[in-house]
Amino acid sequence: MIEQRQIAVAKHNTAESCWVVLYGKVYDVTDFIAEHPGGSKVILQLAGTDATEEYDPIHPPGILEENLKPEQHLGTINPDTLPAVEKSPVETGEAEQAGPVDLDSILNIDEIEEVATKNISNKAWAYYYSAGDDLASKKLNNTVYRQILLRPRIFVDCTKCDTSTSFIGHKVKLPIYVSPAAMARLAHPDGEWGIAQACEQYGAMQVISQNASMTPEQIVADAKDGQVFGWQLYIQTEIAKSEAMLARMKKLPAIKFICLTLDAPVPGKREHDERSKNVGANLPIKAAVQEDASVSKTSSDAKTPSPPKNMGVGQSLFWGTAADLTWKTTLPWLAQHTDLPIVLKGIQTHEDAYLASLHAPQVKAIILSNHGGRALDTAPPAVHTLLEIRKYCPEVFDRIEVWVDGGIKRGTDVVKALCLGARGVGVGRAALFGLGAGGKEGVARVLESE
Numbered sequence: 001m002i003e004q005r006q007i008a009v010a011k012h013n014t015a016e017s018c019w020v021v022l023y024g025k026v027y028d029v030t031d032f033i034a035e036h037p038g039g040s041k042v043i044l045q046l047a048g049t050d051a052t053e054e055y056d057p058i059h060p061p062g063i064l065e066e067n068l069k070p071e072q073h074l075g076t077i078n079p080d081t082l083p084a085v086e087k088s089p090v091e092t093g094e095a096e097q098a099g100p101v102d103l104d105s106i107l108n109i110d111e112i113e114e115v116a117t118k119n120i121s122n123k124a125w126a127y128y129y130s131a132g133d134d135l136a137s138k139k140l141n142n143t144v145y146r147q148i149l150l151r152p153r154i155f156v157d158c159t160k161c162d163t164s165t166s167f168i169g170h171k172v173k174l175p176i177y178v179s180p181a182a183m184a185r186l187a188h189p190d191g192e193w194g195i196a197q198a199c200e201q202y203g204a205m206q207v208i209s210q211n212a213s214m215t216p217e218q219i220v221a222d223a224k225d226g227q228v229f230g231w232q233l234y235i236q237t238e239i240a241k242s243e244a245m246l247a248r249m250k251k252l253p254a255i256k257f258i259c260l261t262l263d264a265p266v267p268g269k270r271e272h273d274e275r276s277k278n279v280g281a282n283l284p285i286k287a288a289v290q291e292d293a294s295v296s297k298t299s300s301d302a303k304t305p306s307p308p309k310n311m312g313v314g315q316s317l318f319w320g321t322a323a324d325l326t327w328k329t330t331l332p333w334l335a336q337h338t339d340l341p342i343v344l345k346g347i348q349t350h351e352d353a354y355l356a357s358l359h360a361p362q363v364k365a366i367i368l369s370n371h372g373g374r375a376l377d378t379a380p381p382a383v384h385t386l387l388e389i390r391k392y393c394p395e396v397f398d399r400i401e402v403w404v405d406g407g408i409k410r411g412t413d414v415v416k417a418l419c420l421g422a423r424g425v426g427v428g429r430a431a432l433f434g435l436g437a438g439g440k441e442g443v444a445r446v447l448e449s450e
Helices: 001-011 028-034 038-046 054-056 064-066 109-119 122-129 136-148 191-202 241-248 271-275 313-318 327-337 350-357 382-392 411-419 431-448
Strands: 021-022 023-030 075-076 166-168 170-172 176-178 205-208 231-235 255-261 340-346 363-368 401-407 423-426
Touching: 021 054, 023 411, 028 038, 038 255, 122 271, 122 431, 136 411, 170 350, 176 191, 176 411, 176 431, 191 205, 191 431, 231 241, 241 255, 255 327, 255 363, 340 350, 350 363, 350 382, 363 382, 382 411, 411 423, 423 431
Parallel strands: 176 205, 176 423, 205 231, 231 255, 255 340, 340 363, 363 401, 401 423
Antiparallel strands: 021 023, 023 075, 166 170
């Protein structure tokens, strides 16, 4: 009977009868194809095969049980009897490898990215590297700090340097935090947990992505006393999902604030990501949220349209994100569902920074960010907005904390942002590439190199 099933799996490779093998178990996902947030093509590309390697890095535990009925688990199988999925030389390990890299020999973030690019899959690289349209904002993020010059003073005692600071009342050892960076296990099995371990080692804060490839409970499982985490929130058109997540955050003492992300109301056009083979694109919000099955599926007035047939990983992640948020409606809604401080991510003009400051003390901080250049190309780099605030409404600095992210690659970049009034700076891609270069030790090297 088992051998017959092993032979039969490969035949179930159509939309009318779609089976996949995950972790040695056979699942009938035919009825789920139409509901998959990443589109049907993603599943059909793996129909009749062992999809474990594509599925595992981007889906936290519990997703199968949440989305499939018990009767859709058909049994177990020996994966060796299944037809092989064609893989690239990098994925099979046949590509030329330079061998393990001595992380201590890596001296800067660019070198971290270079090493990681050789280690990770093309799909992972395309998702991490990609940015909107012509990458103008991404490139400017990376070069704008070179245009700001330092003015060194002499006869200053440099033996009493203290890198510690605080974020909304929580002490940290570094003014550097890890920005919400999704799908970390595409780079390394350590994933977001590995980022947390590196942050603990150097006393840095971590903002966990809502689209993380691990559950929030897994990520903070080994957190030490005093370690600081924030939770990124993308409000969903199915508002009950976001309400359930806010309730879930109340049960995790390590989560100190909610980071409402506003700089990507719609999916950005990231061409590198869209060109990559989108096999195994994740369950965008369900993967991270894992709502209780009892949560109401009632939607808000803004209905989620059907996803396009072809999406990159980034687009599939954002599908279902609400684009109708306003000052008038969103902050009062947040006040109803969480007592945690609110950090608004994605401020890109001094006008919005000023408006945000009027909502203190509910809003404790803002993050000047253009989403790493991944949402709207030609949006301004954070440091330009920082300079605008200093010029037009410096009182903002007295009302709320101002953080920045985007393009931070050198310690001098950090110093320049702090001198201009930022409380701290965030790094996102650098942490992901750090994972790709050497797991949690690679992330630690990133923090050490800044």
